[in-house]
Amino acid sequence: QHVEVKATQSIRRVVGSRRVSGFFESREKRGEKEERRRSRDEMVTTAAMGSICGPQLPSRPVPVLKVGSSGRSTVRVRAAAAGRRGRRPQNAEGDFFVDERCIDCDACRWLAPETFRRVGGQSAVFRQPNSEEERFRALQITFPLPIDEQSLPGVYHCGYHSEKTYGATSYLIVHPEGNILVDSPKYKEILARRIDVLGGVRYMFLTHKDDVGDHQLWSKRFSCERILHSGDVDLSTADVEMQLYGDGPWSIGTDFELIHTPGHTKAIKMQLDSVRKFLDMDFLWILPGHGRRERFRDVDEKNSALQAFLAAKALKYDSALVA
Template sequence: MALRGGFLCPTYRLPNPFSFTSRSRDAGRRFAESATAAVAGRRKRPQNVEGEFFVDHLCIDCDTCRWMAPEVFTRVDDMSAVTRQPSCEEERIKALQALLSCPTSSIHTERPTNKILEVQKMFPLPIDEQKIPGVYHCGYHSERSYGATSYFVTHPEGNILVDSPRFTERLACNIEMLGGVRYMFLTHKDDVGDHEKWSKRMRCERILHSGDVEISTADVEKKLCGEGPWDIATDLKLIYTPGHTEGSVCLYYKPLKVLFTGDHLYGSEESDLAFSVIYNQQSVSLQLKSIRKLLDFDFEWILPGHGRRVTFRDNQEKNSALEAFLARQEPLYA
């Protein structure tokens, strides 16, 4: 299978068949046993309600826990806090998933819990097994990417890691059990996280637009040039969407009608479409032009790096939402 649209086909190498070892199991046990010790030097935010879970003062307000476990975590005074303790096992599991995903390890339990070992095995998490089978949330958000979400996609022509989660041996083993990684697609330069560790561990080839290549990503195997589009499989297309950064690119998975947007476009906490002006590194007007380009693609899911997921009933609703968003924003940056 060739990478079409500007660069050559890589040679496919199967991932290393690493197996679980006593060392990785011991690491999981040590995680649970040291939960209380990890709190040393961290202050519990007074905004937390009393109970099992709490958030410390090193929270960076990345929003991860609030969309992963909204029943438990809320934004209070520009940081997350536990405003209601879990009331059932499902809510407790979601809170523990958020604990593992927190990029600054700012979520804690008052006492160590062995339940964390069970929750570790759940990642990557299926997003919607009925509507978008084979698309997963990796969890383990990286502080180096300011808590950005990364995704794992199983595909018959080779699995894809979209942006970089924090590297952990447990997650790596879980991903290998799902078939490993052929490509690591980096949407833009901000969310590359632990890309080198993942590349070495999975022996996958990284893809990044040349406009976003920096010293830390100089050895990326496949550098996109020009304006594309580029195909990495018969039904996976890379769409050039500059604006947030010079080399921002979205991944379009046509059969499932999913668009992985990085930081190009996302949902706000109020469920509206949004983009970041304050963190724009190139041109807001260019970013809006790139958003308008998305009217030409039929998708019903937006899976972003930062921000909330967005779903639409159909392409017509998606286009109506995009048109309304652009009508509000384009006059401001004409």
Template sequence: MAVKITADLSFPEVGLPSSPFSGQRRLNANSKRGKVSVIRAIQIQEEAAAAGPTPTRYQARRTRRPQNIEGDFFVDHTCIDCDTCRWMAPQVFTRIGEMSAVFKQPTSGEERLKALQALLSCPTSSIHTEKPASDILQAQKTFPTPIDQQRIPGVYHCGYHSEKSYGAASFLIVHPEGNIIIDSPRYTERLARDIEMLGGARYMFLTHEDDVADHRKWSERLSCDRILHSGDVDNSTADVETKLQGSGPWNLGRDVQLIHTPGHTEGSVCLFYKPLKILFTGDHLLMTETGLSICERYNKCSVPMQIDSVLKLLEIDFNWIIPGHGRRVEFKDREEKDSILKAFVEENYSQCRWFHWSVSVSSKDDDGVHVDLTAGKKNLEVGKLSSPSLTKRACKDLTSKLLSLFLQCSVSMSSSLGLEDLQKPPFKDWRKPPLILQTYAASTTACLRL
């Protein structure tokens, strides 16, 4: 016997545009790539159509976007808007039409080198030069590249971002007790040899499940032990050597501390490098083109929990944020850091958007359960938006169904759940006061999370 679930969606305050989700178009809600806006996909098609016949993926890789300024460097239509080139070479690349484009050709040797480094790091190989770059080998030799040898010596950006991690950056700490790679770059033998020239790696610390990319290849090539929180372990990472348990913190040698910051994912962990007061945050906290962000759009666990984890960072004395995505942040001192983080947390608390999930039993028979979801915005304590019983594992099946519904922007949808599923929390408590289904609904591609 199964219970039929009918869900209705309404958005009285959010004001979403008409749904572009029609026909057979579907997104893979479990991947970052799948969360790229469908509106953007439509825009890509329009731009490509303006340039001529609809290109194949291979042809699009060489189709110059019309938004590029004339000259040697250009971005093609396969850009996924990961922001890599824009923070690596801001003098050359910018964002136009929800993709990157060249707004100014390099005019100096330094600008050209940064543009070539961005070309090599682009996860989708979407950056090109009209003429073969005779100096591309010199650019390859710069990775891993020092971030700032004067202020934070021994800390390197690995380059070679991977599409598997939506263009996340990887870093290397050269350490007397053994070097540490933070998150996985795209595997290339050249980069592996260059990392070996710096002493290889003892550890590969994976901040969370999204940015593991080619972790296994790197572990085998460099014989380094991988570290990942058990909350983020799945089939692809089941063989990692060290699975962190509990809420930490954990020490990695004398001066490296791992800090559990759940929210973006259940097992998100930051690495604090004490000697240089650097916090490597993965996807937990970053600086975008518009300011400090937790990228709630890509949250996979609990936004309120993630905000609480940001508040937790007030206990740590760091001056640098080096994230997996976006720009690095340097604070003048701890006072400035604490002031900025407090203001950020307060702003995000006040701007929480959430769904009421009210449940009523059909009057005709006990098999019908009506689930009404209504978008709203109220001044509630964020703690009330996250219940320990609402874990992503317990609600996985229903989340998948509702997320699919949300992405399609349908009016209603029917699906079935076995009665055995209703014996687990929170399903068994459905007839009690409404549960709260938390989400951020800034766009039609926002994630629906229990």
């Protein structure tokens, strides 16, 4: 077990990823172990795929770190077996580290940039967290988390990035006509229960075929309607409830619009054309499936950033054509 987090406010207990021991045990014995495991508090993986390991502490009662002035949330860390997972040598010396299972999805680096950096094609701890607040950020797994309660109310980062989607970021949008889950986090019942508290899921919008992940499990859990463009439907998503055709846009309810932006799974020129659509739209946030979220001061700043991006990509695209 790598990390244990206890948040007294809304999540009872979260324990890092486990490794099943005794592969050749009898089915009965494994079944007994599984039953005992289920009877405990819910077991979940860490936000960054279970590859971020917590402090290796001696076997004694686990200390509790209180986070924030209110003291309502607490963090507890349980020892990881030394050498159980391959600790990357690029990590700074200390309790926190990233092991060799890292898939370079970037999630930990933008969640806690003061602790994690990219080194040698994977994430690594470049500076050990010093304060209790930094330690909490490094262990941040009490998802879903609000993006910005002031300027973007009702939008949550689901966490639980999945290797099936190469660490894509999933979001939950709380909406009076039914909540919308955008792309698929790794399926975990403890996350589903927290989403229940926020009103469940009516729609699951799958942006493209690479990020569908555990869509079937989420669909079964919430009986939600899955939405995917017909151009991205394959055997694994043939049973989605709503397929989008044409170039859109399409509306969900009274004030939610889906805009077709092909390119990620098509040619680069289509991607540039998709970005150009955003120049005429009034928004201040970009919440990507892969990459770092962006907030702009105003529409002018947003358009300036997009125009600079388009110019740089167009130049690179033209150079590639000449080559």
